[in-house]
Amino acid sequence: MALIRIENAWKSFGKVPVLQGVSLEVGEGEIVAILGRSGSGKSTLLRCINGLEKIDTGNIWVDGTLVNAAGADVRKLREKVGIVFQSYNLFPHLSVERNITLAPTVVKRMTREEARAIASDVLRRVGLEDKIGAYPDQLSGGQQQRVAIARSLAMSPKAILFDEITSALDPELTGEVLRTLAELARQGWTMVLVTHEIGFARNVAHRAVFMHDGKAWEEGPPKQVLVKPETKELRNFIASVLD
Amino acid sequence: MLRAFTFNEVLFLLDATKWTIAVTLIAFVGGGLVGLLIMILKVVNNRPAQWGAAAYVELFQGTPLLAQLFVVYFGMGLFGYDVSPWVAVSVVFTLWSAAFLGEIWRGCVQAIPRAQWEASAALGLSFAQQIRYVIAAQAARIALPPTVGFLVQIIKNTSLASVIGFIELARAGQIVNSATFRPFLVYCTVAMIYFALCYPLTALSRRLEGKLHGAH
Ligand SMILES: Nc1ncnc2c1ncn2[C@@H]1O[C@H](COP(=O)(O)OP(=O)(O)OP(=O)(O)O)[C@@H](O)[C@H]1O
Ligand SMILES: [Mg+2]
Numbered sequence: 001m002a003l004i005r006i007e008n009a010w011k012s013f014g015k016v017p018v019l020q021g022v023s024l025e026v027g028e029g030e031i032v033a034i035l036g037r038s039g040s041g042k043s044t045l046l047r048c049i050n051g052l053e054k055i056d057t058g059n060i061w062v063d064g065t066l067v068n069a070a071g072a073d074v075r076k077l078r079e080k081v082g083i084v085f086q087s088y089n090l091f092p093h094l095s096v097e098r099n100i101t102l103a104p105t106v107v108k109r110m111t112r113e114e115a116r117a118i119a120s121d122v123l124r125r126v127g128l129e130d131k132i133g134a135y136p137d138q139l140s141g142g143q144q145q146r147v148a149i150a151r152s153l154a155m156s157p158k159a160i161l162f163d164e165i166t167s168a169l170d171p172e173l174t175g176e177v178l179r180t181l182a183e184l185a186r187q188g189w190t191m192v193l194v195t196h197e198i199g200f201a202r203n204v205a206h207r208a209v210f211m212h213d214g215k216a217w218e219e220g221p222p223k224q225v226l227v228k229p230e231t232k233e234l235r236n237f238i239a240s241v242l243d
Numbered sequence: 244m245l246r247a248f249t250f251n252e253v254l255f256l257l258d259a260t261k262w263t264i265a266v267t268l269i270a271f272v273g274g275g276l277v278g279l280l281i282m283i284l285k286v287v288n289n290r291p292a293q294w295g296a297a298a299y300v301e302l303f304q305g306t307p308l309l310a311q312l313f314v315v316y317f318g319m320g321l322f323g324y325d326v327s328p329w330v331a332v333s334v335v336f337t338l339w340s341a342a343f344l345g346e347i348w349r350g351c352v353q354a355i356p357r358a359q360w361e362a363s364a365a366l367g368l369s370f371a372q373q374i375r376y377v378i379a380a381q382a383a384r385i386a387l388p389p390t391v392g393f394l395v396q397i398i399k400n401t402s403l404a405s406v407i408g409f410i411e412l413a414r415a416g417q418i419v420n421s422a423t424f425r426p427f428l429v430y431c432t433v434a435m436i437y438f439a440l441c442y443p444l445t446a447l448s449r450r451l452e453g454k455l456h457g458a459h
Contacts, residue, residue, distance in 0.1 A: 052361060075367045079367050082365070083365045087358060089358040089359065089361065102368075102377075106368060107367040155367070
Protein backbone atom coordinates (compact mmCIF):
# COMPACT_ATOMS: atom_id res chain seq x y z
CA MET A 1 0.00 0.00 0.00
CA ALA A 2 1.11 3.51 -0.78
CA LEU A 3 2.78 5.46 2.03
CA ILE A 4 0.61 8.50 1.32
CA ARG A 5 -2.80 8.07 -0.26
CA ILE A 6 -5.07 10.99 -1.04
CA GLU A 7 -8.53 10.15 -2.22
CA ASN A 8 -10.87 12.77 -3.66
CA ALA A 9 -9.80 15.54 -1.27
CA TRP A 10 -11.83 18.76 -1.21
CA LYS A 11 -11.02 21.91 0.67
CA SER A 12 -12.13 25.52 0.49
CA PHE A 13 -11.20 28.62 2.44
CA GLY A 14 -14.54 30.30 3.05
CA LYS A 15 -16.07 30.47 -0.41
CA VAL A 16 -12.80 29.94 -2.29
CA PRO A 17 -12.49 26.34 -3.44
CA VAL A 18 -8.85 25.27 -3.39
CA LEU A 19 -8.76 21.49 -3.56
CA GLN A 20 -11.52 20.10 -5.75
CA GLY A 21 -11.18 16.37 -5.74
CA VAL A 22 -7.44 15.69 -5.58
CA SER A 23 -6.40 12.06 -5.71
CA LEU A 24 -2.76 11.09 -5.44
CA GLU A 25 -0.60 8.27 -4.17
CA VAL A 26 3.00 8.35 -3.09
CA GLY A 27 4.79 5.06 -2.63
CA GLU A 28 7.60 4.33 -0.20
CA GLY A 29 10.89 5.65 -1.56
CA GLU A 30 9.14 7.57 -4.29
CA ILE A 31 9.95 11.16 -5.23
CA VAL A 32 7.00 13.13 -6.49
CA ALA A 33 7.29 16.64 -7.88
CA ILE A 34 4.19 18.83 -7.77
CA LEU A 35 3.96 21.71 -10.20
CA GLY A 36 1.26 24.23 -10.90
CA ARG A 37 0.41 27.87 -11.10
CA SER A 38 0.42 30.14 -8.07
CA GLY A 39 -2.81 29.62 -6.15
CA SER A 40 -3.47 26.16 -7.58
CA GLY A 41 -3.44 24.66 -4.07
CA LYS A 42 0.01 23.03 -3.94
CA SER A 43 0.90 24.34 -0.50
CA THR A 44 -2.58 23.62 0.78
CA LEU A 45 -2.26 20.01 -0.35
CA LEU A 46 1.04 19.56 1.48
CA ARG A 47 -0.35 21.23 4.60
CA CYS A 48 -3.33 18.87 4.57
CA ILE A 49 -1.01 15.86 4.37
CA ASN A 50 0.66 16.66 7.67
CA GLY A 51 -2.39 18.07 9.38
CA LEU A 52 -1.59 21.80 9.39
CA GLU A 53 -4.89 22.17 7.51
CA LYS A 54 -7.93 19.90 7.45
CA ILE A 55 -9.67 18.76 4.29
CA ASP A 56 -13.45 19.23 4.10
CA THR A 57 -14.26 15.91 2.43
CA GLY A 58 -12.30 12.98 1.06
CA ASN A 59 -9.65 10.89 2.75
CA ILE A 60 -5.92 11.05 3.34
CA TRP A 61 -4.02 8.05 4.64
CA VAL A 62 -0.44 8.17 5.78
CA ASP A 63 1.26 4.87 6.50
CA GLY A 64 -2.12 3.17 6.76
CA THR A 65 -3.62 5.67 9.22
CA LEU A 66 -6.53 7.88 8.25
CA VAL A 67 -5.30 11.45 8.84
CA ASN A 68 -8.68 13.14 8.70
CA ALA A 69 -10.47 10.71 11.04
CA ALA A 70 -12.19 12.31 14.03
CA GLY A 71 -9.71 12.28 16.90
CA ALA A 72 -6.76 11.34 14.69
CA ASP A 73 -3.45 11.92 16.45
CA VAL A 74 -1.81 14.71 14.44
CA ARG A 75 1.31 14.64 16.57
CA LYS A 76 1.91 10.97 15.72
CA LEU A 77 1.28 11.88 12.09
CA ARG A 78 3.87 14.65 12.19
CA GLU A 79 6.51 12.23 13.46
CA LYS A 80 5.94 10.32 10.24
CA VAL A 81 5.75 13.26 7.83
CA GLY A 82 8.12 16.21 8.02
CA ILE A 83 7.69 19.46 6.13
CA VAL A 84 10.20 22.08 5.02
CA PHE A 85 8.86 25.54 4.24
CA GLN A 86 9.80 28.15 1.70
CA SER A 87 10.82 30.58 4.46
CA TYR A 88 12.91 27.99 6.44
CA ASN A 89 11.27 29.02 9.76
CA LEU A 90 14.22 28.15 11.96
CA PHE A 91 13.86 29.11 15.62
CA PRO A 92 15.92 32.33 15.78
CA HIS A 93 16.60 32.14 19.52
CA LEU A 94 18.15 28.67 19.32
CA SER A 95 21.48 27.51 17.96
CA VAL A 96 21.62 25.26 14.92
CA GLU A 97 22.21 22.31 17.23
CA ARG A 98 19.23 23.12 19.44
CA ASN A 99 17.01 23.82 16.42
CA ILE A 100 17.72 20.24 15.38
CA THR A 101 17.69 18.52 18.78
CA LEU A 102 14.58 20.25 20.16
CA ALA A 103 11.98 17.94 18.63
CA PRO A 104 13.96 14.71 19.14
CA THR A 105 14.40 15.53 22.83
CA VAL A 106 10.96 16.91 23.69
CA VAL A 107 8.79 14.95 21.25
CA LYS A 108 10.70 11.67 21.02
CA ARG A 109 12.15 11.95 24.53
CA MET A 110 15.70 11.18 23.43
CA THR A 111 18.57 12.14 25.71
CA ARG A 112 20.58 15.22 24.78
CA GLU A 113 23.56 12.98 23.86
CA GLU A 114 21.54 10.81 21.49
CA ALA A 115 19.98 13.89 19.92
CA ARG A 116 23.37 15.56 19.57
CA ALA A 117 24.74 12.55 17.73
CA ILE A 118 21.77 12.73 15.37
CA ALA A 119 22.30 16.46 14.89
CA SER A 120 25.90 15.95 13.76
CA ASP A 121 24.80 13.15 11.47
CA VAL A 122 22.06 15.14 9.73
CA LEU A 123 24.25 18.24 9.53
CA ARG A 124 26.88 16.16 7.76
CA ARG A 125 24.25 15.01 5.28
CA VAL A 126 23.47 18.62 4.39
CA GLY A 127 27.14 19.60 4.47
CA LEU A 128 26.99 21.97 7.46
CA GLU A 129 28.66 20.07 10.29
CA ASP A 130 30.86 23.09 11.05
CA LYS A 131 27.79 25.31 11.71
CA ILE A 132 26.46 23.31 14.66
CA GLY A 133 27.11 26.15 17.10
CA ALA A 134 25.91 29.01 14.90
CA TYR A 135 22.65 30.92 15.23
CA PRO A 136 20.23 31.19 12.31
CA ASP A 137 20.94 34.86 11.67
CA GLN A 138 24.62 34.05 11.20
CA LEU A 139 23.83 31.82 8.21
CA SER A 140 23.01 32.58 4.60
CA GLY A 141 19.53 31.77 3.31
CA GLY A 142 20.77 28.64 1.60
CA GLN A 143 22.50 27.47 4.77
CA GLN A 144 19.39 28.19 6.84
CA GLN A 145 17.32 26.16 4.44
CA ARG A 146 19.75 23.25 4.67
CA VAL A 147 19.54 23.42 8.47
CA ALA A 148 15.74 23.34 8.15
CA ILE A 149 16.09 20.22 6.02
CA ALA A 150 18.44 18.69 8.60
CA ARG A 151 15.97 19.56 11.37
CA SER A 152 13.31 17.62 9.53
CA LEU A 153 15.61 14.66 8.82
CA ALA A 154 16.49 14.42 12.53
CA MET A 155 12.99 13.16 13.30
CA SER A 156 13.56 10.30 10.80
CA PRO A 157 10.16 10.74 9.19
CA LYS A 158 8.86 8.27 6.66
CA ALA A 159 8.30 11.06 4.16
CA ILE A 160 9.30 14.70 3.84
CA LEU A 161 7.27 17.40 2.14
CA PHE A 162 9.13 20.32 0.59
CA ASP A 163 7.18 23.47 -0.25
CA GLU A 164 9.08 25.54 -2.84
CA ILE A 165 12.12 25.50 -0.63
CA THR A 166 14.34 27.34 -3.09
CA SER A 167 11.89 30.10 -4.02
CA ALA A 168 13.00 32.55 -1.35
CA LEU A 169 16.68 32.13 -2.19
CA ASP A 170 18.94 34.16 -4.42
CA PRO A 171 19.65 32.25 -7.63
CA GLU A 172 23.27 31.59 -6.65
CA LEU A 173 22.09 29.86 -3.46
CA THR A 174 19.48 27.55 -4.95
CA GLY A 175 22.16 25.22 -6.33
CA GLU A 176 23.44 24.13 -2.93
CA VAL A 177 19.91 23.36 -1.72
CA LEU A 178 19.01 21.46 -4.87
CA ARG A 179 22.22 19.42 -4.53
CA THR A 180 21.21 18.57 -0.96
CA LEU A 181 17.82 17.42 -2.22
CA ALA A 182 19.42 15.32 -4.94
CA GLU A 183 21.61 13.69 -2.30
CA LEU A 184 18.55 12.86 -0.16
CA ALA A 185 16.91 11.41 -3.26
CA ARG A 186 19.94 9.17 -3.74
CA GLN A 187 19.64 8.01 -0.12
CA GLY A 188 16.12 6.78 -0.80
CA TRP A 189 13.97 9.21 1.23
CA THR A 190 10.32 9.48 0.28
CA MET A 191 9.82 13.04 -0.85
CA VAL A 192 7.02 15.22 -2.15
CA LEU A 193 8.40 18.42 -3.63
CA VAL A 194 6.46 21.45 -4.72
CA THR A 195 8.84 23.15 -7.10
CA HIS A 196 9.12 25.55 -9.99
CA GLU A 197 12.45 24.04 -11.01
CA ILE A 198 11.31 22.05 -14.01
CA GLY A 199 14.80 20.85 -14.85
CA PHE A 200 15.29 19.59 -11.32
CA ALA A 201 11.92 17.84 -11.35
CA ARG A 202 12.82 16.16 -14.60
CA ASN A 203 16.17 14.87 -13.35
CA VAL A 204 15.33 13.89 -9.79
CA ALA A 205 11.61 13.08 -9.48
CA HIS A 206 10.14 9.68 -10.28
CA ARG A 207 6.79 11.22 -11.02
CA ALA A 208 5.53 14.72 -11.81
CA VAL A 209 2.06 15.91 -10.91
CA PHE A 210 0.58 19.03 -12.45
CA MET A 211 -2.05 20.68 -10.27
CA HIS A 212 -4.72 22.73 -11.94
CA ASP A 213 -8.25 23.75 -10.99
CA GLY A 214 -7.86 22.07 -7.59
CA LYS A 215 -7.13 18.68 -9.11
CA ALA A 216 -4.15 16.53 -10.02
CA TRP A 217 -4.65 17.47 -13.66
CA GLU A 218 -1.97 15.43 -15.34
CA GLU A 219 0.67 13.12 -13.95
CA GLY A 220 3.28 10.65 -15.08
CA PRO A 221 7.02 10.14 -15.43
CA PRO A 222 8.56 13.61 -15.58
CA LYS A 223 10.51 12.93 -18.76
CA GLN A 224 7.23 12.19 -20.45
CA VAL A 225 4.80 14.64 -18.80
CA LEU A 226 7.14 17.61 -18.77
CA VAL A 227 8.44 17.04 -22.26
CA LYS A 228 5.29 15.95 -24.05
CA PRO A 229 2.35 17.20 -22.00
CA GLU A 230 -1.03 15.85 -23.04
CA THR A 231 -3.24 18.69 -21.84
CA LYS A 232 -3.06 22.22 -23.14
CA GLU A 233 -3.16 23.55 -19.55
CA LEU A 234 0.14 21.85 -18.76
CA ARG A 235 1.58 22.91 -22.12
CA ASN A 236 0.73 26.52 -21.34
CA PHE A 237 2.15 26.22 -17.85
CA ILE A 238 5.46 24.80 -19.05
CA ALA A 239 5.69 27.47 -21.71
CA SER A 240 5.10 30.22 -19.13
CA VAL A 241 7.71 28.82 -16.74
CA LEU A 242 10.35 28.37 -19.41
CA ASP A 243 9.91 31.95 -20.60
CA MET B 244 2.52 75.27 65.12
CA LEU B 245 4.69 75.07 62.05
CA ARG B 246 7.62 72.69 61.96
CA ALA B 247 10.78 73.30 59.94
CA PHE B 248 11.59 71.08 56.93
CA THR B 249 14.60 69.23 58.31
CA PHE B 250 16.42 66.00 57.74
CA ASN B 251 13.83 64.31 59.96
CA GLU B 252 11.11 65.23 57.50
CA VAL B 253 13.19 63.81 54.69
CA LEU B 254 13.63 60.60 56.69
CA PHE B 255 9.86 60.47 57.17
CA LEU B 256 9.40 60.70 53.39
CA LEU B 257 12.00 58.02 52.78
CA ASP B 258 10.32 55.78 55.31
CA ALA B 259 6.99 56.17 53.49
CA THR B 260 8.78 55.33 50.25
CA LYS B 261 9.08 51.75 51.41
CA TRP B 262 5.26 51.47 51.24
CA THR B 263 5.34 52.86 47.72
CA ILE B 264 7.84 50.13 46.88
CA ALA B 265 5.77 47.49 48.68
CA VAL B 266 2.61 48.36 46.74
CA THR B 267 4.60 48.42 43.52
CA LEU B 268 5.97 44.94 44.18
CA ILE B 269 2.54 43.57 45.09
CA ALA B 270 1.05 45.12 41.95
CA PHE B 271 3.87 43.83 39.77
CA VAL B 272 3.99 40.28 41.11
CA GLY B 273 0.23 39.87 41.62
CA GLY B 274 -0.55 41.70 38.42
CA GLY B 275 2.04 39.62 36.61
CA LEU B 276 0.42 36.36 37.70
CA VAL B 277 -3.12 37.48 36.88
CA GLY B 278 -1.81 39.16 33.71
CA LEU B 279 -0.25 35.87 32.58
CA LEU B 280 -3.66 34.26 32.95
CA ILE B 281 -5.30 37.08 30.98
CA MET B 282 -2.70 36.73 28.25
CA ILE B 283 -3.24 32.97 28.00
CA LEU B 284 -7.03 33.38 27.88
CA LYS B 285 -6.57 35.84 25.04
CA VAL B 286 -4.29 33.69 22.89
CA VAL B 287 -5.95 30.27 23.31
CA ASN B 288 -8.40 29.30 20.63
CA ASN B 289 -11.53 29.63 22.75
CA ARG B 290 -14.16 32.30 22.17
CA PRO B 291 -15.67 32.56 25.68
CA ALA B 292 -12.17 32.75 27.20
CA GLN B 293 -11.12 35.48 24.78
CA TRP B 294 -14.35 37.35 25.37
CA GLY B 295 -14.04 37.17 29.14
CA ALA B 296 -10.44 38.36 29.09
CA ALA B 297 -11.30 41.19 26.69
CA ALA B 298 -14.14 42.37 28.97
CA TYR B 299 -11.77 42.31 31.93
CA VAL B 300 -9.16 44.38 30.12
CA GLU B 301 -11.76 46.89 28.87
CA LEU B 302 -13.13 47.31 32.38
CA PHE B 303 -9.78 48.04 34.00
CA GLN B 304 -8.25 50.03 31.15
CA GLY B 305 -11.45 51.95 30.47
CA THR B 306 -12.00 53.34 33.97
CA PRO B 307 -9.74 55.60 36.04
CA LEU B 308 -7.59 53.86 38.61
CA LEU B 309 -8.85 56.46 41.08
CA ALA B 310 -12.44 55.33 40.53
CA GLN B 311 -11.41 51.69 40.92
CA LEU B 312 -9.85 52.51 44.28
CA PHE B 313 -12.97 54.35 45.47
CA VAL B 314 -15.31 51.63 44.28
CA VAL B 315 -13.43 48.84 46.00
CA TYR B 316 -12.66 50.70 49.20
CA PHE B 317 -15.99 52.47 49.82
CA GLY B 318 -18.12 50.09 47.74
CA MET B 319 -17.15 47.09 49.81
CA GLY B 320 -18.01 49.11 52.91
CA LEU B 321 -21.57 49.64 51.61
CA PHE B 322 -22.01 45.87 51.41
CA GLY B 323 -20.90 45.55 55.00
CA TYR B 324 -17.36 44.40 54.26
CA ASP B 325 -14.91 46.71 55.88
CA VAL B 326 -11.67 46.43 53.99
CA SER B 327 -8.49 48.05 55.17
CA PRO B 328 -6.73 50.47 52.79
CA TRP B 329 -3.97 47.86 52.50
CA VAL B 330 -6.34 45.22 51.17
CA ALA B 331 -8.14 47.63 48.85
CA VAL B 332 -4.87 48.98 47.44
CA SER B 333 -3.37 45.52 46.95
CA VAL B 334 -6.45 44.17 45.21
CA VAL B 335 -7.01 47.18 42.97
CA PHE B 336 -3.38 47.57 41.93
CA THR B 337 -3.06 43.86 41.23
CA LEU B 338 -6.17 43.77 39.04
CA TRP B 339 -5.30 47.04 37.32
CA SER B 340 -1.71 46.00 36.51
CA ALA B 341 -2.94 42.63 35.30
CA ALA B 342 -5.07 44.28 32.64
CA PHE B 343 -2.09 46.21 31.26
CA LEU B 344 0.55 43.49 31.62
CA GLY B 345 -1.81 40.94 30.07
CA GLU B 346 -2.28 43.20 27.06
CA ILE B 347 1.43 43.98 26.72
CA TRP B 348 2.30 40.29 26.82
CA ARG B 349 -0.50 39.31 24.47
CA GLY B 350 0.94 41.75 21.96
CA CYS B 351 4.39 40.20 22.37
CA VAL B 352 3.12 36.64 21.94
CA GLN B 353 1.15 37.64 18.88
CA ALA B 354 4.17 39.42 17.45
CA ILE B 355 5.83 36.01 17.08
CA PRO B 356 5.26 35.06 13.44
CA ARG B 357 2.67 32.38 12.75
CA ALA B 358 5.41 30.48 10.94
CA GLN B 359 7.08 29.79 14.30
CA TRP B 360 3.90 28.12 15.54
CA GLU B 361 3.63 26.13 12.33
CA ALA B 362 7.25 25.03 12.22
CA SER B 363 7.07 23.79 15.80
CA ALA B 364 3.69 22.14 15.25
CA ALA B 365 5.04 20.43 12.15
CA LEU B 366 7.82 18.91 14.27
CA GLY B 367 5.21 17.34 16.53
CA LEU B 368 5.46 19.67 19.53
CA SER B 369 2.33 19.92 21.72
CA PHE B 370 0.75 23.32 22.47
CA ALA B 371 2.46 23.46 25.86
CA GLN B 372 5.82 22.53 24.32
CA GLN B 373 5.41 25.16 21.60
CA ILE B 374 4.78 27.81 24.25
CA ARG B 375 7.61 26.65 26.46
CA TYR B 376 10.39 26.09 23.95
CA VAL B 377 9.56 28.31 21.01
CA ILE B 378 7.10 31.09 21.78
CA ALA B 379 7.77 32.12 25.39
CA ALA B 380 11.51 32.56 24.94
CA GLN B 381 11.05 34.81 21.91
CA ALA B 382 8.11 36.70 23.39
CA ALA B 383 9.94 37.30 26.67
CA ARG B 384 12.78 39.00 24.84
CA ILE B 385 10.51 41.54 23.22
CA ALA B 386 8.34 41.82 26.35
CA LEU B 387 11.17 42.90 28.63
CA PRO B 388 11.46 46.60 27.68
CA PRO B 389 7.70 47.41 27.78
CA THR B 390 7.32 45.39 30.98
CA VAL B 391 10.03 47.37 32.73
CA GLY B 392 8.44 50.50 31.29
CA PHE B 393 5.11 49.58 32.82
CA LEU B 394 6.79 49.02 36.19
CA VAL B 395 7.57 52.74 36.10
CA GLN B 396 3.88 53.46 35.47
CA ILE B 397 2.96 51.38 38.51
CA ILE B 398 5.38 53.31 40.72
CA LYS B 399 3.97 56.66 39.65
CA ASN B 400 0.38 55.51 39.98
CA THR B 401 0.82 54.24 43.52
CA SER B 402 0.53 57.91 44.51
CA LEU B 403 -3.22 57.53 43.89
CA ALA B 404 -3.44 55.15 46.84
CA SER B 405 -3.25 58.21 49.07
CA VAL B 406 -6.89 59.05 48.26
CA ILE B 407 -8.16 56.26 50.47
CA GLY B 408 -5.81 57.16 53.27
CA PHE B 409 -3.03 54.76 52.46
CA ILE B 410 0.23 56.29 53.57
CA GLU B 411 2.90 56.05 50.92
CA LEU B 412 5.28 58.63 49.50
CA ALA B 413 2.68 61.07 48.09
CA ARG B 414 0.50 60.94 51.21
CA ALA B 415 3.58 61.40 53.40
CA GLY B 416 4.35 64.49 51.32
CA GLN B 417 0.91 65.91 52.11
CA ILE B 418 1.41 65.22 55.80
CA VAL B 419 4.82 66.88 55.88
CA ASN B 420 3.47 69.82 53.93
CA SER B 421 0.60 70.47 56.30
CA ALA B 422 3.06 70.40 59.20
CA THR B 423 5.74 72.58 57.62
CA PHE B 424 3.82 74.48 54.96
CA ARG B 425 6.77 74.44 52.59
CA PRO B 426 4.95 73.01 49.55
CA PHE B 427 7.63 73.74 46.95
CA LEU B 428 10.40 72.20 48.98
CA VAL B 429 8.32 69.25 50.12
CA TYR B 430 6.94 68.32 46.74
CA CYS B 431 10.28 68.81 45.03
CA THR B 432 11.74 66.32 47.47
CA VAL B 433 8.86 63.93 46.85
CA ALA B 434 9.30 64.26 43.10
CA MET B 435 13.03 63.64 43.39
CA ILE B 436 12.44 60.43 45.30
CA TYR B 437 10.00 59.23 42.62
CA PHE B 438 12.56 60.15 40.01
CA ALA B 439 15.28 58.22 41.82
CA LEU B 440 13.05 55.15 41.78
CA CYS B 441 11.91 55.49 38.18
CA TYR B 442 14.95 56.74 36.32
CA PRO B 443 17.10 53.60 36.65
CA LEU B 444 14.18 51.54 35.37
CA THR B 445 13.51 53.86 32.45
CA ALA B 446 17.20 53.73 31.57
CA LEU B 447 17.20 49.94 31.86
CA SER B 448 14.13 49.69 29.65
CA ARG B 449 15.82 51.84 27.02
CA ARG B 450 18.99 49.74 27.17
CA LEU B 451 17.04 46.52 26.79
CA GLU B 452 15.25 48.04 23.83
CA GLY B 453 18.59 48.81 22.22
CA LYS B 454 19.86 45.30 22.90
CA LEU B 455 16.80 43.81 21.27
CA HIS B 456 17.86 45.21 17.96
CA GLY B 457 21.27 43.61 18.30
CA ALA B 458 22.06 39.89 18.36
CA HIS B 459 21.06 37.21 20.87
N1 LIG C 1 -5.16 30.21 5.36
C1 LIG C 1 -5.80 30.61 4.23
N2 LIG C 1 -6.92 31.36 4.32
C2 LIG C 1 -7.57 31.76 3.22
N3 LIG C 1 -7.20 31.47 1.97
C3 LIG C 1 -6.08 30.73 1.81
C4 LIG C 1 -5.33 30.27 2.93
N4 LIG C 1 -4.28 29.56 2.47
C5 LIG C 1 -4.38 29.59 1.13
N5 LIG C 1 -5.46 30.27 0.72
C6 LIG C 1 -5.88 30.47 -0.67
O1 LIG C 1 -5.96 29.22 -1.28
C7 LIG C 1 -5.48 29.26 -2.60
C8 LIG C 1 -4.39 28.24 -2.79
O2 LIG C 1 -3.27 28.59 -2.00
P1 LIG C 1 -1.94 27.74 -1.96
O3 LIG C 1 -1.04 28.46 -1.05
O4 LIG C 1 -2.26 26.32 -1.65
O5 LIG C 1 -1.45 27.85 -3.47
P2 LIG C 1 -0.06 27.45 -4.09
O6 LIG C 1 -0.38 26.55 -5.23
O7 LIG C 1 0.83 26.92 -3.04
O8 LIG C 1 0.45 28.82 -4.64
P3 LIG C 1 1.95 29.43 -4.68
O9 LIG C 1 2.62 28.83 -5.88
O10 LIG C 1 1.72 30.89 -4.85
O11 LIG C 1 2.60 29.06 -3.39
C9 LIG C 1 -5.05 30.69 -2.86
O12 LIG C 1 -6.10 31.34 -3.53
C10 LIG C 1 -4.87 31.26 -1.49
O13 LIG C 1 -5.15 32.63 -1.46
MG1 LIG D 1 2.59 27.65 -2.13
